[in-house]
Amino acid sequence: MRVVVLISGRGSNLRALLQADLPVTFAAVISNRADAGGLAIAAAHGVPTQVLAHQAYADRAAYDGALAQAIDAHAPDLVVLAGFMRVLTADFVRRYHGRMINIHPALLPAFPGLNTHARALAAGVRVHGCTVHFVTAEVDAGPIIAQAAVPVRAGDDAEALAARVLRQEHRLFPTVLRWFAQERVSLRDDGRVAVRLDEDIDEDAALVAPLG
Ligand code: NHR
Ligand code: GAR
Numbered sequence: 001m002r003v004v005v006l007i008s009g010r011g012s013n014l015r016a017l018l019q020a021d022l023p024v025t026f027a028a029v030i031s032n033r034a035d036a037g038g039l040a041i042a043a044a045h046g047v048p049t050q051v052l053a054h055q056a057y058a059d060r061a062a063y064d065g066a067l068a069q070a071i072d073a074h075a076p077d078l079v080v081l082a083g084f085m086r087v088l089t090a091d092f093v094r095r096y097h098g099r100m101i102n103i104h105p106a107l108l109p110a111f112p113g114l115n116t117h118a119r120a121l122a123a124g125v126r127v128h129g130c131t132v133h134f135v136t137a138e139v140d141a142g143p144i145i146a147q148a149a150v151p152v153r154a155g156d157d158a159e160a161l162a163a164r165v166l167r168q169e170h171r172l173f174p175t176v177l178r179w180f181a182q183e184r185v186s187l188r189d190d191g192r193v194a195v196r197l198d199e200d201i202d203e204d205a206a207l208v209a210p211l212g
Contacts, residue, residue, distance in 0.1 A: 001180065002025050003076055003177070004080070005017065005079075005080045005082050006079065007083050008036055010083065011039070012169075013103055014042065020174035020178070022177055024181050027047075027075070028074045029047050030049070030051075031050075031052070032051075038082070060087070061089055064088060064089045071096075079099060079100040081135065082173070094137070098134065098186070100134065100135040101132055101176070102135050102142070103130060103132050103169055103172070104130065105130050106130065107130070109140075109141070111123075113140060117161045127150070128161060129149040129165060130168055130169045132146050133145055143187060143193045146175070147172075148168035148169075
């Protein structure tokens with residue numbers, strides 16, 4: 001399975017994917033920002049990198065056209081958004097229907113968009129987390145593949161909560177990518193996600209927070 005990863009920044013999720021020893025080929029890492037820390041991480045793993053600066057394009061459609069060309073040159077089976085910070089046009093999203101995923105730092109459908117951790121704290125939720133979902137035209141509204149939850153703790157600020165969520169992102173994203181490599185995930189025609197796992201299910205499993 002050939003994978004192209006899109007990033008904008010630090011690249012810690014990219015690093016988690018690259019270090020997970022997955023049975024996939026990372027064909028390229030593409031960033032919309034030249035100063036993204038993730039570019040050096042990719043290079044250190046021998047993965048080709050490319051910068052496609054959005055400022056160089058007249059509008060989102062022009063940028064997304066160039067981005068699609070850059071991606072398609074690598075003939076990926078899957079496009080992975082790992083901290084990619086640009087909203088993508090509907091035409092672009094349609095092109096990769098069923099083969100583009102994103103990791104979002106909240107338990108969707110709660111807190112789509114930006115500044116999720118501060119908003120979760122303001123709302124007073126006791127459980128927060130991260131979501132891997134298929135990308136559709138509506139931002140952060142695509143079919144959910146998997147989620148990981150963490151407790152919100154007394155005294156948390158956005159930074160502390162973000163760090164707790166990020167640790168789970170680094171577990172969840174490689175797990176989901178492994179499922180893709182094993183052909184266990186698909187987006188059905190009715191828009192629902194099928195995940196085929198053979199682990200036993202604990203019917204009484206629950207995360208309760210706060211625990212006292
Ligand atoms: N595009 C589509 N069409 N659908 C999705 O579900 C997308 C997407 C593009 C990115 C990631 C997403 C997230 O996980 C993602 C999902 C950026 C913004 C945003 O508002 C929102 C959601 C996400 C990523 N970006 C600003 C913009 O004007 C720029 C912000 C910046 O550069 O710092 O594009 O949260
Ligand atoms: C991650 O927390 C990711 O979920 C989030 O940005 C961070 C990127 O960190 N993504 C978004 O907010 C997308 N809008 P990383 O560059 O270290 O992986």
